[in-house]
Amino acid sequence: MADVARLVGVSEMTVSRVLNGRPRVSAETRARVIAAMSELGYRPNTAARALVTGRSRTLGVVSFNATLYGPASTLSGIEQAAREAGYFVSIAFMQPHGRGRVAEVIDHLKAQAIDGVIISAPHAWTVKVLRHLPADLPVVAIDGEPGPVPSAAVDQYVGAVKATEHLLTLGHETVHHVAGPSGWSSARAREQGWRDALERAGKVVPPALRGDWSAGSGYEEGRRLAASGNASAIFAANDHMALGVLRALQETGAGVPGDVSVVGFDDVPEATFFGPALTTIRQDFGALGQRGLALLVEQIEGASRSSRHVVVEPELVVRDSSGPASASPRKKTS
Amino acid sequence: MADVARLVGVSEMTVSRVLNGRPRVSAETRARVIAAMSELGYRPNTAARALVTGRSRTLGVVSFNATLYGPASTLSGIEQAAREAGYFVSIAFMQPHGRGRVAEVIDHLKAQAIDGVIISAPHAWTVKVLRHLPADLPVVAIDGEPGPVPSAAVDQYVGAVKATEHLLTLGHETVHHVAGPSGWSSARAREQGWRDALERAGKVVPPALRGDWSAGSGYEEGRRLAASGNASAIFAANDHMALGVLRALQETGAGVPGDVSVVGFDDVPEATFFGPALTTIRQDFGALGQRGLALLVEQIEGASRSSRHVVVEPELVVRDSSGPASASPRKKTS
């Protein structure tokens, strides 16, 4: 920086002002400084900057289960938005064991000079963790229920309503639900949306079956439903379970969508290639990440803290696995 | 830090020495300093440290296509190992468009004070990018071919050989291959391994079919193979294409593994739940990340630079989709 200042014949302070886009520098000086900076290949030293300003332009992201499609896409969205906003993204993954480890991970991030944190909080219990964070650290929760800190989430409830109503519109008498594990906010919200949609339409609400997000659990519940022989429409709480359901139906000879319609949730990239292509609810994880980041930057830069809970609308994607209810109920085939 | 020093009644320098585990501090003083630090909740300021030492204990990771299982798992492995080694991990994702963006992303990371970079280099062309990096920046390439910088990769070639030999051992006359897109190092290595294994066994090498990693492309090539009616063993270059192949076979009435055996590559979590459960080659992505990180830390901390190319062995996982060749070749069914 001293070199730049010397080359232009001004003080370091003036260079600093140009660097930060501050006013009180004549257009001409500004141009000459910029020229000198690029000529010398000058790069500001982030450490020195952080030291004096107390801000590092680095954000922490705590993510659970980074290998799943949803969290990974969200992370990607966050990173891109952060880069555009001029922030760096430092990551820390939680091992699934939970609880005690959270503190450790957050400690790790706090050891760094971090301007704010985005925490993926898919479990109901994570809300408790959020309470124990230092009050002066800007935080955004992603993918959880509205809690003590600003948050961004896909509207799971609405998505489930859309899925259920789609099936009802096709003429199905009712819709069966393979739910996600209790304790997950998204599983709860989807189940509630399904239940409410059925009740609003005056339909019978069959008992919800409970899976664990895995294709295997979807397969098991699918077998159960197929055996009962009275399901004509199934809404699975995620695409992997829907995949299991599809397989179970196929094995028991039920046609999809001829005999049974199936709808998933998430729209993972492979969903188009399931057999048949899966009707599902698309979550825009990238947008989720962006919104979350925007919320965090807003807190950090002290703008209005108006909207404490941002919601992303999911979207129904109709493919081949859902169709009109057949005229007569399907016979039990196995 | 001044507070800690005052509380103990020593100079800041002594506190600093304790902090860095330096000698020349009496055991008693050391203990008192540590006590004071925890009493005051003191946390060293990373920015000040980085400013004076020129090292930030932050690593950059450049990853392509972060939403795929492989890269995401690798990233997770890197992060965990880095945390244990006392480093922070700053990420930057490439958008798939490639080329020009690489420089931009690396620039972003260089703007931060970074001690080293791990670059995921799955394409053959990424090797060129590596040449243009500043020579003084420690770099490790992951998941590419041996190139100008130290690298860590899963031994794709050996994996493909294992898959092919597994099928030959089961008595199949030859093995068909649905390859990945050319331009990907891993696709090339897997194809080469398959080819060599067949040749070594003195078998006919059928032309390789080319997919694009997606389930859709696997489905198409699977239809083609099923139509030809003479394939009894298929090795798909990844699990998603294998999924497509399975579906195609199922639709055309070919039994798996009764009529046709199928083997994939990767061992994605859902592979167990494919129909039938997929025999595949497991890549330990977590280990890959760890090894890559170790290589980088070695460079940074100036230890021996002995092994410039580290290889992780993949592992055959036998499930239900592969079985003995049927006595008589299957009839063409469609």
Place this chain on the structure above:
DNA sequence: CGGCTCTGCGTTAACGCTAACATCACCGAA
């Protein structure tokens, strides 16, 4: 024309930490 504001710069002093050297007490060897 005095006093006011505004612009465009410069000067000084940190930010929190560590490298390098300085100091001092003590100990064993010559």
Place this chain on the structure above:
DNA sequence: TTCGGTGATGTTAGCGTTAACGCAGAGCCG
């Protein structure tokens, strides 16, 4: 006894940047 060595600690300076203030000159108003 003197001297060099060593272990424990302190002092000084500076890493690269920005906040806060200072100051001169231009322009404007009453």
